[in-house]
Amino acid sequence: MLRYALIFFIVAIIAAFLGFGGVAGAMAGIAKILFYIFIVLLVVSLISGLVKKA
Template sequence: MLRYALIFFIVAIIAAIFGFGGIAAGAASIARILFFIFVVLFLISLVSGLLKR
């Protein structure tokens, strides 16, 4: 999932360089959502791993 967030972030940067503002904004928002989902899942797995010990 973090890989997809990085891919969308790179697409957003490239689209912004070439002047495609709408595509850049859409890709950046998708990257941001995927990154936050990754962080939440990471924290859940971290807490569950600590509770199992």
């Protein structure tokens, strides 16, 4: 999932460089959402791993 966030971020940077403001904004928004989902899943995974060991 972090891979997709990075891909959308890179596409957003390229689109912004080429002058496609709307596309760049949309891609940056998608990348931000995917990044936050990745962080939430990481925290849930770490907590479940700690609970499982205990």
